[in-house]
Amino acid sequence: MTTLTVALALPWVAGIVLVGFDGRRPIIAWLTVAVLAANLAVLLLLAFDVLTRGDTQLVTGDWPAGVGIVLRADALGITFALLSVFVLLIATTAEAINGVRVRTFPGLAVLLSAGLSGLFLTYDVFNFYVFFELSMTVSYVLTAYGGRTRQLRAALVFTAVNLLGSFLFLLAVAGTYRVTGTLLMSDVAAHMDQVSDHASLLIALGFFVAFSVKVGLFPFHFWLPTVYAGTRPAVAAILSGAVANIGSYGLLRFGVGMFEEQLRLAAVVVIVLGAASIVYGALLAVSRGDPAEMLAYSTIGQIGYVLVAIGVGGVVGLTAAVLYSVVNGLNKTLLFLGVGMRGKLVAAAFVIGAFSVAGIPPAVGFIGKLEMFRTAIAASNPTLVVLLFVGSSLSLIYLFQVYQRVFWHKNASTGNLAGGGASSWAPERTSPLPLRTLTLVLALIVLAAGLWPEPLLQLSGNAADALIRR
Template sequence: MTLLATVLLVPWVAGALLVGLDGRRRPLAWSAVAVLAVGLVLLVALTVRVASAGPVQLVTGGWPAGVGIVLRADALGATFAVVSQLVLLVAAAHEAIPGPRARSFPGLVVLLAAGLTGLFLTGDVFNFYVFFEVAMTASYALAAYGGRPRQLRAALVFAAVNLLGSFIFLLSVAGTYRITGSLAMADVADGVLRAGANAGLLVAVGFFVAFSTKLGLFPFHFWLPTVYAGSRPAVAAILSGAVANIGGYGLIRFGAGIFPAQLRMAATALVVLGAASIVYGGVLAVSRGDTAELLAYSAIGQVGYVLVAVGVGGPVGLAAAVFYSVVNALNKALLFLTAGLRGPLVAGAFVVGALSVAGVPPAAGFVGKLTLFRTGVAAGSPALVVLLLVGSALSLLYMFMNYQRQFWRSDPAAGTTVSPLPRRALVAVLALLVLALGLWAEPLWQLSQQAADLFARESG
């Protein structure tokens, strides 16, 4: 059994077992954390192998290509799989410390890990959709975690909007098969090139709408504040730091890998939409007094940077998009997990996340913003560089304002409460990881460059 198959089999088997048991029991909750930790180790090992030896591909069950499920691990998919698994691991541990409030929570997180891992490591468009739906089904249930009206309302909005996105995605899959006669990603990419840019334009737009809805890009953001602010901190961290990676990964994989000609045609529009997300999210975040709402609007602004980098394209733009997607996922997970907590460790962790979002050294966000500035310089656009500076200034402003409100209060009863030490230590460890990526960014940057090189022929 290969390493590639093992990273999928472990969460599938464990998730199927755990989802039927009472996850409110501490041993079961921690067993889910252990499964996620094993999965993370396997994914890191797979990523190291991919980085050193190149992509790995496997057709499951010994079936011929085109019949069996095609699994393919390359630098892009492995990178997104690792960061998503890490976020799920931290969020699961965050809830396991006091004990989950719902029996299904640990099992659902593990099944979500299985769906996301399969999605990032598949080489077939239809299988991507299947894993996409598995991940989304688990996400719908997790959004209701807590059972209060606010969480149930968030789950209803999340399910309604994303079911519409899934329908649009399925229509796009059908359109892809119609114009190419294949669903294997490599064959689809060649078929789209032969069919011409105009033939695949409508299909490409469908995929873009589906992924933009998942990311919460302007103007597809209308659902995001309600869901992120209404969910419990661990669930908000999962949705923003792991599930939202579907959108960023999909824009890069499908845009640069399958529809490169359509991506070049729409480059200006993508940059404009990304700029609108940056400004809109930043301005609305400044006006919010609630931490969860502020972080929700901040998430809208931060994904705009990824879209700008994808719109610029080329090796520099795509590498910046991959790098910033990873950093942004960690930032959002860290900041949402600090919501509702107090204490010096939490305050320090929040400062690290805030500096990273604003692009201030030595946090990882500083290196991420530098890669984006390189994108603006490579595009020869002073306006783009100015936009990035304005967005960073807005981020620093609303993060500092929130830090004052959340951690400078003299009356603890007026705001949040002190959390158990293990929870505070957990967010501190995640903050140290964000700092470490800022101080030693070379491995992640090399992976990002390898991911961009996969599309060098198409995005040139």
């Protein structure tokens, strides 16, 4: 059994078993944490194999390609798989410490890791859709975690909007097969040159809109603030740090890997949409009163950087897109968890996360912004350089507002804040020490990745190379 097989089989088997147990029992919650940690360890081994020996590919059941499920681990897929499982591990650990409230949460978290890993490590468009839907179905249920009216409303909105995205994606899959006669990603890319311009652009547009809805990109963002602010902090961290990676990865894998010519033709539009997301998300975040909503709008702005980098393209742009996706996932996980806690350790961790989002050294966000500036310079576009400065400045402003409203006021949890409302997640007491320590550890990881960025830069560069050479 190969490392790739274990990386996919482990979470599926464990998730199916764990769903049958009461996740509110501490032993089950911590067993889930152990499973996710083991899954992350296997993915790290797989990443080592990919970086040292090259891409790994297999067809399940020894069936010929096109019949069996084609699995492929390259630098791009393994990067997003590692990020997503790591975020799930952190969020699930936080819930295990805090006390799981719904019996199915641990099992669903593991099943989500299975779905996301399969999605990032498949090389077939239809099976991508299957893993895509499995991941989203689990996400719909997780969004309602807690069972309160606010969470149920968020789950309803999330389900309704993303079902539309799923429908568009399925139409695009059907269109791809209709015009190319294949769904293997490399074959689709090879056949796309023979497809008429109108058909290829229409299919590419379908995929783009579907992924944009999933990631909450402007102007498809309307659902995101309601959902992210309505869920529990751990779920918001999962949605922003793990599930949103579907959109970023999809835009990279499909846009660059399969529809390269169509992306080139629409590059200006892609950059403009990314720039609009950066400005819109930042301005709306500054104007909000609830810290949870501010972070939700921040998510819209941060994904704009990824889109700008994809639009610029080339090795520099794609490296920046991958790197910023990873950085954004880490930052948002830290901030969404931190804003739902109290204590000096959490406040310190939140400051590190805020500095990272704003691109202030030595946090890893500085490396991400530095790569974005390199991208803007490579594009010879001074407007993008100015945009990056403005976006970073606004990020620092609204995150300072969040810090002020959450950590500077003793009565922050009561809603009597000077200059703004309280977070809907705010606890009334200082969070447990293990929970505060977990948040600080994540902040130190963000800091360490900024002080020693070489591994992340190498992984991002290899991921960009995998896209270009496909």
